[in-house]
Amino acid sequence: MxxxxxxxxxxxxxxxxxxxxxxxxxxxxxxxxxxxxxxxxxxxxxxxxxxxxxxNKVQSVKSIVIRTDRYKWVDNIRIKKDSLIYLTHSDFLNLKTRLTLPATCYFYAQHAGEITFKETNQEMGSGITGASASFPDYVKLAHGRLFTEAEVRQATDVVLINYFLASKLANATPIDQLLGKKMLYRDRELTIAGVMAKDEAEEAARIIIPITLFSLKDYEESPPQCIIESAKVENVLALRSQVENWLKATFQANASEFVVGTDDNRLxxxxxxxxxxxxxxxxxxxxxxxxxxxxxxxxxxxxxxxxxxxxxxxxxxxxxxxxxxxxxxxxxxxxxxxxxxxxxxxxxxxxxxxxxxxxxxxxxxxxxxxxxxxxxxxxxxxxxxxxxxxxxxxxxxxxxxxxxxxxxx
Structure with a gap:
């Protein structure tokens, strides 16, 4: 034939x-x-x-957000849940190892509280972000350094402060002299490791600490979020599928307690x-x-x-x-x-x-x-x-x- x-x-x-x-x-x-x-x-x-x-230049289109769903629907009524299931830093590290496509991962939670600068006993209200050792591009430093993954794992008492707070604490002295100084947050003595670059839009104090310094109560009050930023926009849907499969394997019946959000409609x-x-x-x-x-x-x-x-x-x-x-x-x-x-x-x-x-x-x-x-x-x-x-x-x-x-x- x-x-x-x-x-x-x-x-x-x-x-x-x-x-x-x-x-x-x-x-x-x-x-x-x-x-x-x-x-x-x-x-x-x-x-x-x-x-x-x-x-690809639009970050939101390349981002996958994993967050705890704080509400449930009962008879078509949206009700806040009594208890929440949330991601921990260990979960975050495990998820990173399961992703097979190029991506940058961020993990953070946000609170508000009072801080005290030990040098002058000056007290201030501040936004407090607990974060992993990977930082978005907008976190830039004017002085000092970022904290490391090892410091996050070991819950080291280090802190990054924004330029607005640094200018308040430094008064007439050079801002870089704040590096190594101490501040108190919930009876923890934190060492200033870095000062973030000046942002004209900021009008309030803000600090970033290793997320492992937060307590379980903090996690309950404000569950952490994970952001996965794909290197390529065309990989977003595949990465989302990997995240959803990981949630099902890790949390099983409780996987539905999380919301996985993307801007995939635009894609x-x-x-x-x-x-x-x-x-x-x-x-x-x-x-x-x-x-x-x-x-x-x-x-x-x-x-x-x-x-x-x-x-x-x-x-x-x-x-x-x-x-x-x-x-x-x-x-x-x-x-x-x-x-x-x-x-x-x-x-x-x-x-x-x-x-x-x-x-x-x-x-x-x-x-x-x-x-x-x-x-x-x-x-x-x-x-x-x-x-x-x-x-x-x-x-x-x-x-x-x-x-x-x-x-x-």
């Missing part, structure tokens, strides 16, 4: 070589259609890539928009490809007429109906593949001319993108056109009576 298919394709190539210009003109519709399709798909893929690159909408655009444009261009398929059918019908005697002789010498059918279907697929391949090359070359024109009108760092999906689509089109538009001529050739065919000479 494989030998017969190989022979059929060899004969098809020979027939194309013999009628080369006739074949090229007949498949011009396929060439033009595939060229346009490749160019459009490549440009749309490039647009999608550019869009995702821009979205899904973008993906749907680009898919819709691709489908509509492909259907419009598909008209040219159908015209090209008709050209393939025309070539084969002419070929059947011209080769009537040859078909009759082959059948008289023992060629079966399926052999003739296979021969002409092979020619149809080969011609279609030839036109599609030529269109693929021309489509890729055309994008090199189109992209500079687009950049001349819209100054953005946009490039065409060539994916395997485009190549697979072109291969399917070639096979589809070859079979659909080659079936009738092939069946017509296979039905010729050998005696009548030879008699036409």
């Amino acid at each position: 494989l030998k017969n298919i190989f022979i059929a394709f060899v004969l098809a190539l020979e027939n194309i070589r013999t009628h080369f210009f006739h074949t090229v003109l007949s498949v011009l519709g396929i060439v033009i259609g595939v060229t346009a399709l490749v160019a459009i798909l490549s440009l749309i893929d490039g647009m999608q890539k550019y869009a995702f690159e821009q979205i 899904k909408q973008i993906a749907r928009d680009f898919l819709l655009f691709k489908v509509i444009m492909s259907m419009i261009v598909g008209i040219s490809i159908v015209v090209g398929g008709v050209g393939v059918m025309n070539v084969l019908l002419i070929s059947v007429t011209e080769r009537t005697v040859e078909i009759g002789i082959r059948k008289a010498m023992g060629a079966k109906r399926r052999d003739i059918l296979l021969q002409f279907l092979s020619e149809s697929v080969t011609i279609s593949a030839f036109g599609s391949s030529l269109g693929l090359v021309l489509g890729i070359l055309s994008t090199f001319a189109i992209v500079p024109i687009i950049k001349a009108f819209v100054p953005v760092p946009f490039e065409a993108s060539y994916t395997w999906n485009t190549l697979i689509i072109i291969a399917v089109i070639a096979l589809f056109i070859g079979i659909v538009f080659g079936t009738y001529p092939a069946m017509r050739a296979s039905r010729l009576d050998p005696v009548e065919a030879i008699r036409r000479e």
Whole structure:
């Protein structure tokens, strides 16, 4: 069977070589259609890539937030729960090891309380954030250092203070002299390790301490949140699935006590928009490809007429109906593949001319993108056109009576 298919394709190539210009003109519709399709798909893929690159700069779109659900619904009434289940720092570290895609993880809880600067016994109200040793980009230092993962694990008494608080405590002295000084929070003596950079929008004192310094009561009052920031926006949904599976494995029946939030609606909408655009444009261009398929059918019908005697002789010498059918279907697929391949090359070359024109009108760092999906689509089109538009001529050739065919000479 494989030998017969190989022979059929060899004969098809020979027939194309013999009628080369006739074949090229007949498949011009396929060439033009595939060229346009490749160019459009490549440009749309490039647009999608550019869009995702821009979205990657928006942190909220790449973030997954895991938080304790503080409320429950009873008879359509939202009621605050009596007790809460929450993530601990150990849970956070365990979750980080289970993520298989690149991501940055943050873990924090927020409270408010009073602090005392030991140097002057000055008391102040302050926002208090307990955090892991990984910090978002907006936490920048003016002086000192951040605390380390080892210090968080060991619940070391260190603290970072914001610039607003530092300016209040330092008075007329240089702010960097606060490093190493002590402050009290709930009878814990904390050493100032760093002063955060100045933020003009801040109008209140704020400190950051290792989250392990919080008590279980603190966790109950204000359960910690975990933020997972994906390195790539396209990995957000996969990471969310990993988080949900981890919650089910770790908390089992209590996994529903947590809310996993993402901005995936925006991601899904973008993906749907680009898919819709691709489908509509492909259907419009598909008209040219159908015209090209008709050209393939025309070539084969002419070929059947011209080769009537040859078909009759082959059948008289023992060629079966399926052999003739296979021969002409092979020619149809080969011609279609030839036109599609030529269109693929021309489509890729055309994008090199189109992209500079687009950049001349819209100054953005946009490039065409060539994916395997485009190549697979072109291969399917070639096979589809070859079979659909080659079936009738092939069946017509296979039905010729050998005696009548030879008699036409």
